[in-house]
Amino acid sequence: MVFTNALTAPTRFPGISTTSNAAKSFVSRLVMQRVTDVLEQQGRSAGLPDVILSNVLNQFTVQIEYDPFECKTVSAPDPGTTMVKGVMKEMLPNCIVVGGTVTALCTAENGVRPDMCDLTKNEKLEIIPSKHFSISGSLTTTNIIMANWSTLMWQNVVNRAVRMLASETCGQVVGAMRMMPLAQLDRTSSPLCNRLPRRRA
Numbered sequence: 001m002v003f004t005n006a007l008t009a010p011t012r013f014p015g016i017s018t019t020s021n022a023a024k025s026f027v028s029r030l031v032m033q034r035v036t037d038v039l040e041q042q043g044r045s046a047g048l049p050d051v052i053l054s055n056v057l058n059q060f061t062v063q064i065e066y067d068p069f070e071c072k073t074v075s076a077p078d079p080g081t082t083m084v085k086g087v088m089k090e091m092l093p094n095c096i097v098v099g100g101t102v103t104a105l106c107t108a109e110n111g112v113r114p115d116m117c118d119l120t121k122n123e124k125l126e127i128i129p130s131k132h133f134s135i136s137g138s139l140t141t142t143n144i145i146m147a148n149w150s151t152l153m154w155q156n157v158v159n160r161a162v163r164m165l166a167s168e169t170c171g172q173v174v175g176a177m178r179m180m181p182l183a184q185l186d187r188t189s190s191p192l193c194n195r196l197p198r199r200r201a
Helices: 020-045 050-057 151-166
Strands: 060-066 073-075 083-085 094-098 101-106 116-118 135-141
Touching: 020 050, 020 060, 020 135, 020 151, 135 151
Parallel strands: 073 094
Antiparallel strands: 060 135, 083 116, 094 101
């Protein structure tokens, strides 16, 4: 997940977060939503009435630690090309968006001799540092039954939630999680998402 303070970015790229807190909040809500979906499915399979199930779901929280990447500039290839114009040095890093995803960082500068990045030839490109794809966190519950679940049972909940997230464009930022500790993500691109996908039935 990335964010930017660039004034024109929200208009050109509506899915991008505009603050670090917004990006963190989005990831936290996304994870919480999918963990809730898994627990709801388990509760229904166990035959829990809706009233009890609703009460149980209100008794757990997800806390996420995550360091979103800041894009000083956000650009897209020139129409019909794979070329991206460079920017002034103080406007780097320049995040390149292709198909709603930040795919690379353009290091080309627009100084005395304007330069460009070439996506086809991988010229003047860098990847987002891996630390920005690392998510850690914890699941906490005040429900006495859930509190006595084994680590394996909770890991199964997390694994199912991760599989749901991995099948969604916005959720791909949460590529892999572990209970203790939660997560190292192995990705080099970050989808632009600031709206949650619909709840799963």
